[in-house]
Amino acid sequence: MGTHSSERQLIESIRKQVDCAAPTLVRGIGDDCAVFMHDSQSLSLMTVDTLIESVHFDLSWHPPDLLGRKAASVNISDIAAMGGKPRFVLLSLGLSGDQDDGWVDAFIRGFTAVLDEYGAKLIGGDTVKSPGRIMLSVTVYGEVDADKVLYRSGAKKDDSVWVSGFLGEAAAGLELCRNPRLRGGAEWQSLVSAHINPSPQIQLGGLLAASGLVSAMMDLSDGLATDLAHLCTASNVGAEIVSSRIPVSTQMARAATLLGYSPFDWALKGGEDYHLLFTAPGYADDSLSRLVKDTLGSDIFCVGRIVEEPGVRLIEEGGAVEIGYQGFDHFSR
Structure with a gap:
């Protein structure tokens, strides 16, 4: 078998x-x-x-x-x-x-x-x-x-792709926890907490659903690369992510350097961030940012756009690289 x-x-x-x-x-x-x-x-x-x-x-x-x-x-x-x-x-x-x-x-x-x-x-x-x-x-x-529910399957060509927080912090926290010398350090507690004690985005999810501006949504559990691929597959579209737009905290980048990891690998593939990944028409960019900031006092980050061609590509200075389904997978070898 x-x-x-x-x-x-x-x-x-x-x-x-x-x-x-x-x-x-x-x-x-x-x-x-x-x-x-x-x-x-x-x-x-x-x-x-x-x-x-x-x-x-x-x-x-x-x-x-x-x-x-x-x-x-x-x-x-x-x-x-x-x-x-x-x-x-x-x-x-x-x-x-x-x-x-x-x-x-x-x-x-x-x-x-x-x-x-x-x-x-x-x-x-x-x-x-x-x-x-x-x-x-x-x-x-x-x-x-019934009129507010959001699915993975609603993304459309030219929609903007958004995430609701800094990526890769849970992956950084996991690696810090694996190092007994570092995991108790006060300077790393926000990263350790991201791994040990994540927060579900119930208020933000409800706000985005009620806005009528969001076309598709899911949570980030397996990493941006894999979860965006799931969303694109469900919506029969593809996506382009701009590397310079990926939100990475200074603290996470410092931890990556200290431990010998790439911060962008953590951001793209780390998983367990439990932020929200969502799409919305480009005309709603300013309205969405302002709505979330004014209501919850937090920032959201536009990291790319939906395209017609299937797959998820990372846009860097040297060109485009396929990154779909490169996050955490229980059954990968």
């Missing part, structure tokens, strides 16, 4: 084998959330993510309360990507047996603290003993106004 060469190939293989058509289903496999009818004015959103010890987190630098926060946040980020709000959450815990009551209590405190921040409730789940590593699986149910 053959093995799948990529996560994308595996998902596509599953999609071909299942019939998810249903009268109330609006969007099935292939977006940040499944979408189905709630009532005449709103849609229901559902998403699930799994975190596995030594793949998504390391107990050497993830204390239980912050691990709880991360488990909740990365799942709620999918709801933000659709412009929605989280409502109810299911949590499945596969614990190795080395976690005592204090560990579990701290994890749940961190987990529910994030839910409280966004108005969601933990309503059930499952607990099992794992024969080895900890496994966490979280299902989130959310809601969004």
Whole structure:
């Protein structure tokens, strides 16, 4: 039996084998959330993510309360990507047996603290003993106004491509955490926090969805190169990214230099930033920037444009380089 060469190939293989058509289903496999009818004015959103010890987190630098926060946040980020709000959450815990009551209590405190921040409730789940590593699986149910939901599939030629924050900081934080001498340093805490304690962009997602200006949106979990390729594939378009426009913080660039990495590799391929990636018509550039700045006090960054030719290309001084699907992939070899 053959093995799948990529996560994308595996998902596509599953999609071909299942019939998810249903009268109330609006969007099935292939977006940040499944979408189905709630009532005449709103849609229901559902998403699930799994975190596995030594793949998504390391107990050497993830204390239980912050691990709880991360488990909740990365799942709620999918709801933000659709412009929605989280409502109810299911949590499945596969614990190795080395976690005592204090560990579990701290994890749940961190987990529910994030839910409280966004108005969601933990309503059930499952607990099992794992024969080895900890496994966490979280299902989130959310809601969004039917006329405001955003999908990956709406990008059009000449749309601008936007990201909602500095890229590569979580990748920098991961490498700093792997270095015991550096991970406790005060100067690196913003980068370490980007990896350990990400923040879902619920307010921004709702604002962009309500603006009526955005054509497509998703969250940045696997890196700009891969996630933009996903968005372009869903929209049947391509994209050109200008290297000089990629938002990289001075702190991240310093960490890359110190540790011997390319800051642009982290920005393009690092993953786990959990910012929003979205597209909008070029005429809306100024309006979008002003709306986000005036409402939330934050900046968004235009990094390129949508083109007709398939693929994702990085535009540099020396020409164009194909970069699509070069981010994190669980099944890549």
